[in-house]
Every structure is written in structure tokens, then in C-alpha cells.
Amino acid sequence: MSVSTIHDIGYRHYEGRRLGRAYMTRSLYLHNLRAAYGLGRPARAKVMPFLLAAIMLLPATGSVAAFAITKEAEALIPYAAYAPTMQAIIAIFMATQAPVLASRELRFHVIPLYFSRPVGHLDFVLAKLGAMVTALFALMAVPITVLYAGALVTRAPDPGEHLVRFLTALVGCVLYALVLGAIGLVIAAFTPRRGFGVAAVIAVYLVTAAFVAIIQGLAEMESNWSLAGWAGLFAPFNLVDIVQVRLLGAESSSIAIAPGLPGGLVALATCLGLAAGSVAVLYARFRKAGLS
Amino acid sequence: MPIIATDALTMRFPRVTALDALSVAVEPGVVGLVGANGAGKSTLIKILLGLLPPTSGRASVLGLDIAREGEAIRERVGFMPEYECLPPDVSATEFVVHMARMCGLPPTAARERAADTLRHVGLYEERYRPIGGYSTGMRQRVKLAQALVHDPQLIFLDEPTNGLDPAGRDEMLDLIRRIGTEFGISVLVTSHLLGELERVCDHVVIIDGGRLLRSQAVEAYTTESGVLTVEVDEGRDELGRRLYDAGLSVRPEGRFLLVDIAGESTYDVIRDTVAELELRLVRMEQRRHRIEEVFATGPPGPQGGGAPPPPVDYAPQGAPR
Numbered sequence: 252m253s254v255s256t257i258h259d260i261g262y263r264h265y266e267g268r269r270l271g272r273a274y275m276t277r278s279l280y281l282h283n284l285r286a287a288y289g290l291g292r293p294a295r296a297k298v299m300p301f302l303l304a305a306i307m308l309l310p311a312t313g314s315v316a317a318f319a320i321t322k323e324a325e326a327l328i329p330y331a332a333y334a335p336t337m338q339a340i341i342a343i344f345m346a347t348q349a350p351v352l353a354s355r356e357l358r359f360h361v362i363p364l365y366f367s368r369p370v371g372h373l374d375f376v377l378a379k380l381g382a383m384v385t386a387l388f389a390l391m392a393v394p395i396t397v398l399y400a401g402a403l404v405t406r407a408p409d410p411g412e413h414l415v416r417f418l419t420a421l422v423g424c425v426l427y428a429l430v431l432g433a434i435g436l437v438i439a440a441f442t443p444r445r446g447f448g449v450a451a452v453i454a455v456y457l458v459t460a461a462f463v464a465i466i467q468g469l470a471e472m473e474s475n476w477s478l479a480g481w482a483g484l485f486a487p488f489n490l491v492d493i494v495q496v497r498l499l500g501a502e503s504s505s506i507a508i509a510p511g512l513p514g515g516l517v518a519l520a521t522c523l524g525l526a527a528g529s530v531a532v533l534y535a536r537f538r539k540a541g542l543s
Numbered sequence: 544m545p546i547i548a549t550d551a552l553t554m555r556f557p558r559v560t561a562l563d564a565l566s567v568a569v570e571p572g573v574v575g576l577v578g579a580n581g582a583g584k585s586t587l588i589k590i591l592l593g594l595l596p597p598t599s600g601r602a603s604v605l606g607l608d609i610a611r612e613g614e615a616i617r618e619r620v621g622f623m624p625e626y627e628c629l630p631p632d633v634s635a636t637e638f639v640v641h642m643a644r645m646c647g648l649p650p651t652a653a654r655e656r657a658a659d660t661l662r663h664v665g666l667y668e669e670r671y672r673p674i675g676g677y678s679t680g681m682r683q684r685v686k687l688a689q690a691l692v693h694d695p696q697l698i699f700l701d702e703p704t705n706g707l708d709p710a711g712r713d714e715m716l717d718l719i720r721r722i723g724t725e726f727g728i729s730v731l732v733t734s735h736l737l738g739e740l741e742r743v744c745d746h747v748v749i750i751d752g753g754r755l756l757r758s759q760a761v762e763a764y765t766t767e768s769g770v771l772t773v774e775v776d777e778g779r780d781e782l783g784r785r786l787y788d789a790g791l792s793v794r795p796e797g798r799f800l801l802v803d804i805a806g807e808s809t810y811d812v813i814r815d816t817v818a819e820l821e822l823r824l825v826r827m828e829q830r831r832h833r834i835e836e837v838f839a840t841g842p843p844g845p846q847g848g849g850a851p852p853p854p855v856d857y858a859p860q861g862a863p864r
Contacts, residue, residue, distance in 0.1 A: 262663060262726040265656055265694035269618070269647040278644040292632050293673060360628045364689060367592050367622035368645045369614050542594060 276374040279365075283382030286355075287348050296351075303344045304390055307337055311394035315401025327402055330420030331492075331501030334391045334427050338488045341431065342456040344390055349435030350448035352383050353533070357540050358443045366541035376533045380526075383436055387428035395420055419499040426491045430522050433529030434487060440536045459486045467506045479507035480514060484521055493518035544606055546571050546697055546729050547591060552600035554586055554753070561586040563753040564600065569731075573723035575740035575747040575761075576733040583753040584733040585625060588699045591731075592622060605696055618646070621690030621698035625705060625733075628686060631675030635666055635685045638674065639692050646693035653692075660688045663726075664718060680711040687718065691728070698722070700732040704739060716743050741765060770830040773800040773813060776823040785816045801830070 282291075288304075289296035310328060317326040334341060356362055365375055399417040407413060435452050442448040463486035470479035483489035483505055495501040496508050497515025509518060545568040554562040561583045578584050589595040591604050593613020602609045604616045629638065636657060643653035661670045664684040669677070674685060683703060690698050703719065704712045720743045723730050734740050740747055741761060749756040757764075775782055783800050786793045789812050792803040802813065810827070817824045 263659065264727075265648070265652065267652050268649060269693075270649055271647060274649075275645055275647055278641075282641055282644075291637055296632065355630060359630045360624070360626055361630055363594075363624055364622070364628055364642060365645060366594060367617060367620075368642070368693075369618045369647065370645055371614075542589060 279378035287386035311397040319405045332504040335504040345431045345435040346449045346452035349439040350445045353436040353439035362540040383432035384428040391424040423495040433526045480509040549602040553598045555598045571729045572745035573730045575744035578750040619696045621695035623686045623690040623700045625701040629674045635670040642689040643692040660692045664688045697729040765831045769804045771802045774825040778822045
């Protein structure tokens, strides 16, 4: 006689390993990085980031193709000029994806679930900022890498020069990503409604860019070149361009650039100050949200 | 060892005192924390999680001090908040796996535990769909799953039956009972409804206006009273009059009659009167106290056990925050 029964194994306790802070922060970073590109979420969340990433690639591939046919050196977009040239697309990416990282979990009150676990406030903020910076860096660095690879394949002259300019442009991309990520996350963290967040980030980008362009225009009419240069500190793309030109030896792609080594150092300090300030503000914001 | 112990715990906000010198100790098991809205339940949980430093006083959870060992506490407890806390655009599986990893569970273990836990709370195929399409009952289960996924020693459930229909409420209460008995995890469950905690808790703590009103085992609240509930098919009033004439203390309540038990003879009098009137007796039972009566009658006489109550200054309080 055979008796078959279905065994309900019931509840089992977890006896395995529990990993520490580094693992949790890494998991959180990866989770946010995936979220920035809509991975792990429905298909419509993936449309925007991948569409923008594809648009970012178009000029690079076009430029390489043009160079391959014409062999004119001007056909290749300078590496350091790529991000400022495409700044509208990068700003849209920042505006649509910063709210995904900064305000989505605020809006749905998920934050207390993190802080009722052994997740530290600073780790949490650094993971989010790190993920946003990485996402923005990838957005800019991939097309530049395509440009560089294209230049190598089509045997552009002076490969050594190309390598140096490519690498310094990557450093520039890190700064762009840091500045934009810091600004975008802070604005988004204070506008819990997603639509407002997108609008607010875009508005800040447009207003600063327009404001700086007006100041620079007026200053140049007065032939006050130094004021025009320093005004560039107040627009994110111009700010990083100052560092690129003054400290990394790139060619300017902005209307005006703050003068000399001091200009570059002040711009770099401003970039780092923005990042540090952003961490402090986000820390306070999420800490408060964890208690609500 | 008590799982939770507080000593003169006080929490003052600029405009309201949320906890007022609360001293209480509870043993492992399913513990109910009852109080009106704004009585300080959620504040107490935040303090016990080590997230909110109290104004004064001390507390320990699982023998760990909240001020110095908050992180160690948070590794060992789970928390299900009162409010909605789920992102709508991810699946329950994805979300619970992520929350398991946030407790330090390695990737494979996190996936296994998430699948097990979702099954235990009663979510099956629907766990692969985005949470946005879930019913309130399903969302409550996901919230419970994320609190359980890392196999805590103690979980805090803040109003887990809120917004559920009667069937969903019963299922949630059964689940809480199972967590305490089958899973062997201690539970601190809050509610503003005493009646439902009566069913699942071993011990009930009642706070009001941030003060301890009572802390004792459930049985102590529900001891038998000296009142009989009598239910007859029809002719309630006729029976009531006859019993009154027979010298019993009788009063109607709903479809029932409540009769004070004067002695053994009371039962006989009721039986005989019902027979004389040829009524159909549906039930005659000794009434139990309900926990609600603590609120209705204020400070009680006999104490069943648990911590001794402080001087009670019971006044109904609104819901300040």
C-alpha cells in the first residue's frame, strides 16, 4: 500500500550569511543604476532613457562616417566639445531620470523601509548620487568612445594626440556627470510629483543657461571679457567647460571662459562644492523622509 | 528576557507629548499595542527601531539598547508601516528581493527567501505583476512579506488590518497568529480596534495619550463576568418581565437579555421560566469581558499580571500629531 501525502514544509528560518554595509551599498547602487535606465520596471520606463541614449550616439556615428568618406579632420567632433554640443539631450535625460532616482521612492513612502533596515543614511545618498552620476557618465562617455574607436579604425592622423584628448574628455565627462547629477537629484528630491520634478530640473537648466548667456552677451558688448568669463560659473555646462579648457587643455566650446589657471581652479572647486552640498542636502532630505 | 522593555520613555514634540514616562516590559509572543489614533503607537515603534531619539528615558529591544545599538536592532527586526509604502511599477517579487538584499541577504538567498515569504503570506502567480494593479489585501501581504523576508526575530506591524474588508481582516489576523506560533517570530502589532487583537495576541498593552493604561495577558482582560447572556427565539420582553418578577436583575441588550448571576439558582429560574412560557431557548452562556470594556469603564479593579500600571489619568484624546 502506498500512501502519498503532500508535505507542507512550513516556515524555515534563514541560517545563511548576512552580508555587511559594503554589499548593501553596492546593491543599492546597482538597483538605482538599473532604475535610471528603466531596467526592472515596465517597458515604458525604458523608452525615454534608451531613446535619449540613441540620440546621443547619432552625431558620433555620423561624424565617424563623414570622416571615413571625406578624410577631413574637421568632420570629427572634438571629444571635449561633445557634451556641451549635446547639452539639450543630456539636460532632458537629467530632467526625466533624476526624479526616478530621487523622488519616486519619496512619493511612494518607500524610504522608511530602507532606514528600518541596517542601511545608513549616508550610504543611501551616496549610492543614489553614484548611480545618477554613472548613468549620466555612460550617456556621454559611450558616444565619445564611439568617436575615438571610429577615429582609430579610420586611421585618423596623430593617434597619440587622439588618446590624450579622449582621456581628458572622459575626465570632463565625470565632472559633467557629477555636477548635473548633483543638481538634478537635489531639485527632484524637493518636487515629489514627477511632472513637477521634470519641469523644475529643465527650468533650472534653461534659466541658468539663458541668464548666463544674457550676462555674457552684455559683458561682451561692454568688452568686459573677464566678467563674461566668470559668469560662466553659473551655468552647469559652461562651468565644467571652464575646467576642461583651463585645466585639461581642451578647446573652448562656450561663449566665454573664466581666465587663466585661477579660473579653472575656481570652477573645479565649484564643481566639487556642488557635489558636496548636494550630498549634505540629500542627506537631510532623506533622513527626514525616513521618519515620516 | 523581555523582547521589549521601556523605562520612563518620554517623547515630546514641540506641540504635543507623544509618550509620557512609558514603562512597560513584554515577553516573547504576539503582543498587541492598542490605543486611539494619536495615542503614540507609531512614535513608539520609530523609537524602538532606533530611528527617533526619545526626549528622555531608555528602552531596549531584544536586549539591545536603542540609543547605542540601533543598527543591531534593525538587523534583527522587521517593520511593516501603517501607510502605503510600495512603488507601483515593480513586481512584488522584484521589490521583496530588493528589500531582502537591503538586509544583507546574498542575491541567491534573497530570491529564495522572497519566493518563500510571498508564498507564506499567500501571494502566488500575481507576484510577478506590477504592484500598482494589486488590491488592498494583496498590498498588505506584500508589506508583510518585506518585513518578514530576512527572517527577523521580532516584527513590528503597524495597523496591519487597516483598510481590509472583514474577510481580508480575518486572513491577516490568522497570518499574524501563525507568524507568532508556527514561524516562531515575536510580533508587536498595533491596532485601534481592541476586539481584533483579543483573537491573536498573548499579551495586550494599552496606551492612551502616551501613557500606559494597562499591560497584561489577554486572558486577564477576558475573564468570565457575573453576567449571563440569554437568547430566545421570540418573546424576549415577556421573558424579561417574568424574570424581573422572579426577583432577578435583568436588562435587555440587542436581541439578548443580560441577567446578573445571583447564585446557582439563577440558572434554574431562567430554565423554568423559559419552559413555562414555552419559548425556544437559543443560548444561555456566561458572558466574558471584552477588552473594549477597559476603555468603557476606565481604571479596573483586579490586575491579571504583567507590569503594574502607573497612576492612570484617563481622558479621551484627539489625534494630534
